[in-house]
Amino acid sequence: MTKKQRLLKGVLSVILSGCLALMGCVPSSGEQGNADTIRIGYQKFGPLSVMKARGTLEKQLEPHGIKVEWTHFTAGPQLMEALHAGSIDIGQGGDTPPIYAQAAGTPFVYIGAGEPRPESEAILVPKDSPIRSVKDLKGKRVALNKGSNVHYFLVSALEKEGLSYQDIHPVYLKPGEARPAFAKKSVDAWAIWDPYYAAAEIDLGARKIADGKGYSSNREFFFAQKDYAAQNKEILQILLKELKITAQWYNRHPDQTATLLSKQIDMDIQPVTKAIRRVKHHVGPMDLSIVQEQQRIADTFTRHKLIPGKIQVKEAIWQTSEPKGRIAK
Secondary structure, X not given: OOHHHHHHXXXXXXXXXXXXXXXXXXXXXXXXXXXXXXXXXXXXXXXXXXXXXXXXXXXXXXXXXXXXXXXXXXXXXXXXXXXXXXXXXXXXXXXXXXXXXXXXXXXXXXXXXXXXXXXXXXXXXXXXXXXXXXXXXXXXXXXXXXXXXXXXXXHHHHHHOOOOHHHOEEEEOXXXXXXXXXHOOOOOEEEEEOOHHHHHHHHHOOEEEEEOOOOOOOOOEEEEEHHHHHHOHHHHHHHHHHHHHHHHXXXXXXXXXXXXXXXXXXXXXXHHHHHHHHOOOOEEOOOHHHHHHHHHHHHHHHHOOOOOOOOOHHXXXXXXXXXXXXXXX
């Protein structure tokens, strides 16, 4: 690693550990939770949100004397910052946030993965925009949440259509900031995920020029602090089992899921229902093909100098009691 790369890694680490602390949102790095509490960071969508709404994990952990503490995050990068700071034990996110986190030295491990969901992310434009394809984004202002799942999706889509990330003007905005900017046409396009994607289609008449198909798998991943995973194997196995059950319930009961989530995330039921019906959920282990998929994403970001130096995704995989040899070390 060169001196410049070491400096960039250090800056990334400082940003991750300090930005939320400066905002007063998370404790300083290294804070540990109580042994009788599991602290879970979740986002607006997916099995974790449904599990919280149904209260099923609490029932499974009660016999073990473990309580559950939930913290909501608007996106994966913010959640990974909290994991880095030590204010949560467990989290969920897309494919890109863990790449940035590992590059910054965040002590975490992947504990599970979902199925591909390329249909649940998209590049949107206003309905009257002359932009018709990814190629038309050249020279345009594109809003996205930096370090989120759509960051890789956008980079991949541009590359496969003969452009580069340098051919656009990225505008880094969180979903709550990007929506009004998109509505006022302060940006030309918006790379976003569900349920914000569905809400923009319904509320703003946004038009999709591309979704993740052919560009990005858009898997959901589940993470744990490295020390927590090493010390709480049984608790994590209970969590993962309940996540699998919740994902199955989610798929079988889309209308009930929509009702639960719309109340929990304070969003109209119509876009929530649309987002839910776009994809199916499944939670499984990190097998070799998924690790290789994540490694390709990491290598892409290294090539574009979006992260400092090369990382090895396989070094951040939780080693469970499942059959050996699945992940080559």
